Amino acid sequence: MKEGIKLEEIIQLLEQNRLAELKEILIKENPIDVADVFEEFPKEKDLIIFKLLPKDFSSEVFSYLSPEKQQEVIENITDEEIKFIMEDMYLDDTVDFIEEMPANIVDKILKNTSHDKRKLINQMLKYPENSAGSVMTVEYISFKDNYTVKQAIDYYRKIAIDKEETDICFVTDSKKKLVGIISLKTLILSNDDSYIKDEMDTNFVSVLTKDDQEETAALFRKYDLTTMPVVDHEDRLVGVITVDDIVDVIDQENTEDIQKMAAMNPSDEEYLKESVISLAKHRIIWLLVLMISATFTGLVIKKYEEVLQSAVYLAVFIPMLMDTGGNAGSQSATLVIRGIALEEIEFSDIFKVIWKELRVSVLVGFILSGINFLRIYYFTKSGFETSLVVAISMFLTIIMAKVIGGVLPLIAKSLKIDPAIMASPLITTIVDTAALIIYFQLSVIFLHI
Amino acid sequence: MKEGIKLEEIIQLLEQNRLAELKEILIKENPIDVADVFEEFPKEKDLIIFKLLPKDFSSEVFSYLSPEKQQEVIENITDEEIKFIMEDMYLDDTVDFIEEMPANIVDKILKNTSHDKRKLINQMLKYPENSAGSVMTVEYISFKDNYTVKQAIDYYRKIAIDKEETDICFVTDSKKKLVGIISLKTLILSNDDSYIKDEMDTNFVSVLTKDDQEETAALFRKYDLTTMPVVDHEDRLVGVITVDDIVDVIDQENTEDIQKMAAMNPSDEEYLKESVISLAKHRIIWLLVLMISATFTGLVIKKYEEVLQSAVYLAVFIPMLMDTGGNAGSQSATLVIRGIALEEIEFSDIFKVIWKELRVSVLVGFILSGINFLRIYYFTKSGFETSLVVAISMFLTIIMAKVIGGVLPLIAKSLKIDPAIMASPLITTIVDTAALIIYFQLSVIFLHI
Numbered sequence: 065m066k067e068g069i070k071l072e073e074i075i076q077l078l079e080q081n082r083l084a085e086l087k088e089i090l091i092k093e094n095p096i097d098v099a100d101v102f103e104e105f106p107k108e109k110d111l112i113i114f115k116l117l118p119k120d121f122s123s124e125v126f127s128y129l130s131p132e133k134q135q136e137v138i139e140n141i142t143d144e145e146i147k148f149i150m151e152d153m154y155l156d157d158t159v160d161f162i163e164e165m166p167a168n169i170v171d172k173i174l175k176n177t178s179h180d181k182r183k184l185i186n187q188m189l190k191y192p193e194n195s196a197g198s199v200m201t202v203e204y205i206s207f208k209d210n211y212t213v214k215q216a217i218d219y220y221r222k223i224a225i226d227k228e229e230t231d232i233c234f235v236t237d238s239k240k241k242l243v244g245i246i247s248l249k250t251l252i253l254s255n256d257d258s259y260i261k262d263e264m265d266t267n268f269v270s271v272l273t274k275d276d277q278e279e280t281a282a283l284f285r286k287y288d289l290t291t292m293p294v295v296d297h298e299d300r301l302v303g304v305i306t307v308d309d310i311v312d313v314i315d316q317e318n319t320e321d322i323q324k325m326a327a328m329n330p331s332d333e334e335y336l337k338e339s340v341i342s343l344a345k346h347r348i349i350w351l352l353v354l355m356i357s358a359t360f361t362g363l364v365i366k367k368y369e370e371v372l373q374s375a376v377y378l379a380v381f382i383p384m385l386m387d388t389g390g391n392a393g394s395q396s397a398t399l400v401i402r403g404i405a406l407e408e409i410e411f412s413d414i415f416k417v418i419w420k421e422l423r424v425s426v427l428v429g430f431i432l433s434g435i436n437f438l439r440i441y442y443f444t445k446s447g448f449e450t451s452l453v454v455a456i457s458m459f460l461t462i463i464m465a466k467v468i469g470g471v472l473p474l475i476a477k478s479l480k481i482d483p484a485i486m487a488s489p490l491i492t493t494i495v496d497t498a499a500l501i502i503y504f505q506l507s508v509i510f511l512h513i
Numbered sequence: 514m515k516e517g518i519k520l521e522e523i524i525q526l527l528e529q530n531r532l533a534e535l536k537e538i539l540i541k542e543n544p545i546d547v548a549d550v551f552e553e554f555p556k557e558k559d560l561i562i563f564k565l566l567p568k569d570f571s572s573e574v575f576s577y578l579s580p581e582k583q584q585e586v587i588e589n590i591t592d593e594e595i596k597f598i599m600e601d602m603y604l605d606d607t608v609d610f611i612e613e614m615p616a617n618i619v620d621k622i623l624k625n626t627s628h629d630k631r632k633l634i635n636q637m638l639k640y641p642e643n644s645a646g647s648v649m650t651v652e653y654i655s656f657k658d659n660y661t662v663k664q665a666i667d668y669y670r671k672i673a674i675d676k677e678e679t680d681i682c683f684v685t686d687s688k689k690k691l692v693g694i695i696s697l698k699t700l701i702l703s704n705d706d707s708y709i710k711d712e713m714d715t716n717f718v719s720v721l722t723k724d725d726q727e728e729t730a731a732l733f734r735k736y737d738l739t740t741m742p743v744v745d746h747e748d749r750l751v752g753v754i755t756v757d758d759i760v761d762v763i764d765q766e767n768t769e770d771i772q773k774m775a776a777m778n779p780s781d782e783e784y785l786k787e788s789v790i791s792l793a794k795h796r797i798i799w800l801l802v803l804m805i806s807a808t809f810t811g812l813v814i815k816k817y818e819e820v821l822q823s824a825v826y827l828a829v830f831i832p833m834l835m836d837t838g839g840n841a842g843s844q845s846a847t848l849v850i851r852g853i854a855l856e857e858i859e860f861s862d863i864f865k866v867i868w869k870e871l872r873v874s875v876l877v878g879f880i881l882s883g884i885n886f887l888r889i890y891y892f893t894k895s896g897f898e899t900s901l902v903v904a905i906s907m908f909l910t911i912i913m914a915k916v917i918g919g920v921l922p923l924i925a926k927s928l929k930i931d932p933a934i935m936a937s938p939l940i941t942t943i944v945d946t947a948a949l950i951i952y953f954q955l956s957v958i959f960l961h962i
Contacts (some may be wrong), residue, residue: 092716225702231697247680248680248701249673252666252670287543287545308737310760311733318763322770322847326936328847334857335848335852335857335858335866336858341876344873344876350840351837351840351881352881352884355833355836362829362833365832372828376818376821379814379821380812380814380815382814383831383835384807387803387941390938391776391941394775394776395777398771398775399777399792408784408785417784420792428793428800432801489840489843492836493836
């Protein structure tokens with residue numbers, strides 16, 4: 065793996081004002097690493113670095129900066145410099161950047177953007193969040209289907225330098241309809257005189273601008289793609305999605321699922337950058353809902369208050385039953401939720417899931433409640449009956465927890481609710497209530513209370 | 514999006530023995546979709562389909578089949594057919610496939626593999642699971658650094674057809690050391706007479722065969738790569754990792770993290786395909802550990818048994834306190850675990866995390882315990898003091914849960930323990946115990962029990 069940039073070296077060169085040397089070092093590095101260095105510096109110093117770099121290099125660095133730093137740069141450079149950055153940056157990066165800026169900065173940016181580019185930006189800003197349109201780029205290469213291979217290569221040589229997607233090219237007919245795709249490799253391996261329409265691949269996968277980015281990611285996954293065309297309702301090519309943006313989509317969707325599974329409203333923001341108010345907002349609703357529903361569990365205890373009064377030692381086993389039930393249920397729920405997300409499990413598998421969870425839970429429940437029985441009977445002063453009641457309650461709780469945990473995400477899916485919200489916290493609350501009913505009812509029967 | 518294959522149509526054509534028509538339909542489809550269709554058919558029928566397809570098409574379909582179907586095919590085709598598949602399939606797919614087969618099938622396969630390919634397979638099988646070496650391919654294109662662009666393109670035309678990675682080519686010096694990378698695009702846009710060493714990009718990122726696949730995925734993410742070279746300790750090029758395999762790595766690592774967060778030992782197997790015994794094995798250890806540790810919570814209740822005896826109504830609020838504490842803690846733990854996984858949070862951020870969680874928890878705790886106080890005081894028959902004790906316990910529990918939840922994953926990270934195991938179940942158990950101590954102690958003080 066290559067060496068990173070040494071931050072101390074940069075600080076030293078900057079302090080000693082050895083700017084020519086500094087420039088020599090930086091332009092040999094990957095712009096992404098230079099952007100990382102940039103983030104480390106306070107306001108005045110970072111601009112010295114930025115202005116030191118060649119224009120096309122600095123505009124690439126710019127596209128990798130955090131929104132905070134981007135805003136700072138825009139506020140401190142000339143209109144001419146903004147113009148250069150705006151023309152040089154890829155359109156999808158430009159749109160991402162503009163979306164993060166406050167209104168006055170956006171005005172300043174758009175004022176310094178060419179008419180054509182401004183039109184494209186405005187168009188892209190209209191695609192709904194999380195749609196295929198919002199992650200696509202328009203900097204691709206397309207050929208007419210009546211080109212020869214030689215014509216196509218000549219055209220490629222002329223325009224490829226400014227394009228983002230250059231490995232796969234697209235082929236459109238006279239009505240701008242997308243009719244095929246062709247890789248640069250195929251172009252190079254084909255005869256100069258043959259026609260693009262005879263060499264292109266017509267068996268390609270595409271999405272509509274309004275399609276969900278998560279479904280788009282699933283297609284990339286299934287077909288091992290690096291690029292996918294985006295078309296409108298008349299099958300006309302309007303953009304291209306590249307796999308690096310899909311990797312971000314996958315990360316983002318996973319983060320959202322994980323957050324929902326831990327009973328939070330999902331947030332795109334990085335934890336350390338998110339405000340306290342925003343963090344609290346994303347957490348409080350679910351905590352409130354679950355707190356209220358946990359009172360049902362309290363109601364069960366209230367109902368059996370007399371039982372508990374005459375045998376208060378029963379309370380000792382409540383946390384263990386509740387926790388084990390919750391954990392057992394959340395294990396099953398998690399596997400099924402993940403299986404649904406990766407499109408490995410569908411609603412029609414519900415009986416397979418139930419049958420599987422039943423067998424797993426009998427096995428797991430038998431071992432756990434067996435160990436539990438021995439532990440309680442031999443190591444605590446509880447009698448045989450009490451130990452048995454706890455063990456049987458444990459066994460039934462685990463079976464119930466695992467089946468509910470396996471089934472609820474599938475039911476959610478079939479009701480078009482996100483299965484991820486059926487994870488541990490909600491399952492725990494449901495399972496807790498049922499576990500206590502089982503426990504107290506068995507106590508009443510076996511312990512004659 | 515393109516139309517999928519219509520399964521009914523295939524079944525009908527197969528039943529009516531209209532095989533020529535069936536072939537016509539299938540060869541127009543993506544081999545991945547044909548593999549999907551194949552999975553739906555029972556044993557005899559699927560082989561009819563398989564033998565119907567042209568050899569190179571069927572060997573591509575083969576590489577996308579499930580291990581079960583692959584084994585069935587191998588058992589039912591001739592040695593000649595196996596030979597063809599083995600020569601035609603990409604090496605990384607071959608290795609994945611061989612790893613899933615039982616020993617007798619592996620023998621049959623290797624017997625029908627050329628000497629050269631067998632040597633490569635054996636070499637690749639040696640790379641440890643989850644290493645960069647285990648996900649790389651060796652079917653790439655490399656040029657000597659003293660080639661001219663014209664020589665390189667001529668060479669490319671000769672060999673590219675059999676290679677897996679063809680968009681980025683690699684440049685080595687006389688000692689086979691990797692010195693640069695060059696895209697096909699750059700080749701096409703460069704002068705025929707210029708030298709590869711003058712056109713190549715020397716600022717590339719590479720990994721060692723033994724490097725972890727998760728770190729490799731992080732580099733793909735950071736540098737927006739589609740391809741990365743793998744080198745040995747002498748910087749010699751030994752393989753290439755492509756982004757489609759990295760997407761699989763990301764999915765796999767996310768699945769593992771999610772499973773660990775739900776207190777399971779991670780498993781690569783798809784849920785529906787995993788055996789009951791294996792599912793139970795992956796779940797039971799953690800359930801057992803957590804069941805035993807939940808007895809500590811029981812010990813707290815035992816210690817305060819007299820308090821509970823004289824005020825058994827206190828038990829009613831135990832589930833709500835325990836659940837809310839667990840949920841609050843797991844929210845914080847989840848955000849920090851995810852932040853660590855995406856390399857956004859480091860151990861050195863621990864004080865930032867504590868300060869953030871303190872403020873969030875005061876805000877959230879204040880609102881929740883306020884609502885709780887009003888609810889208990891007005892809607893249940895509990896008195897002012899009891900309502901107050903429950904509310905204050907709730908407030909303190911939430912603060913403690915959120916700070917513990919935020920800090921434990923970071924401590925785990927610094928101790929080289931996987932932060933993911935510090936998620937909800939473990940946090941819940943710790944928080945439960947502390948919550949009950951707070952609750953009973955406050956009850957003793959305020960309710961004079």
